[in-house]
Amino acid sequence: MKRGIIFDWIGTLSAGSKGGLYPYTIKVLRALKPKYKLALMSLAGRGIERRYQDLVTPENTHVVGDRTVREIKIGNALGCKTYWIQKGDYANETPNTETGKPTMIINSIEDLLDIL
Numbered sequence: 001m002k003r004g005i006i007f008d009w010i011g012t013l014s015a016g017s018k019g020g021l022y023p024y025t026i027k028v029l030r031a032l033k034p035k036y037k038l039a040l041m042s043l044a045g046r047g048i049e050r051r052y053q054d055l056v057t058p059e060n061t062h063v064v065g066d067r068t069v070r071e072i073k074i075g076n077a078l079g080c081k082t083y084w085i086q087k088g089d090y091a092n093e094t095p096n097t098e099t100g101k102p103t104m105i106i107n108s109i110e111d112l113l114d115i116l
Helices: 025-032 068-078 109-115
Strands: 003-007 036-040 061-065 081-085 104-106
Touching: 025 036, 025 109, 061 068, 061 109, 068 081, 081 109, 104 109
Parallel strands: 003 036, 003 061, 061 081, 081 104
Antiparallel strands: none
C-alpha cells in the first residue's frame, strides 16, 4: 500500500495569492511523488470524514501544515503522523491538549526530504 501525505495550502506550499508557491515546493513535491500519494487539505466545503475517505489508512498517512488548531489537530484526531511547520503567521500557535503534539516540528516542507 502506498503511503500518503496531506498538505495544507497557504503557509505550507504557498504564501497565498499574493506570494505564490514557495520556491522549493515543486522540487519537494516531485521528489515525494514517486513514493507517496499526495493530497491537498482544505477546510472549505465537506466534512472531515469525507475529506479523507479516498486516502490510505491513517497509520500510513502524514499531515503537514502550519496551523496546530487545524491541520495538526485534524491529523492527530485521525491517527496520522503530523508535521507542524513552525514559521510564518502561526508560529506562535503552539500545540495544546486540544490539538495534541505534532509528530515533529519542521521549518518547511524541504525538511521532509531528510525525514521521510
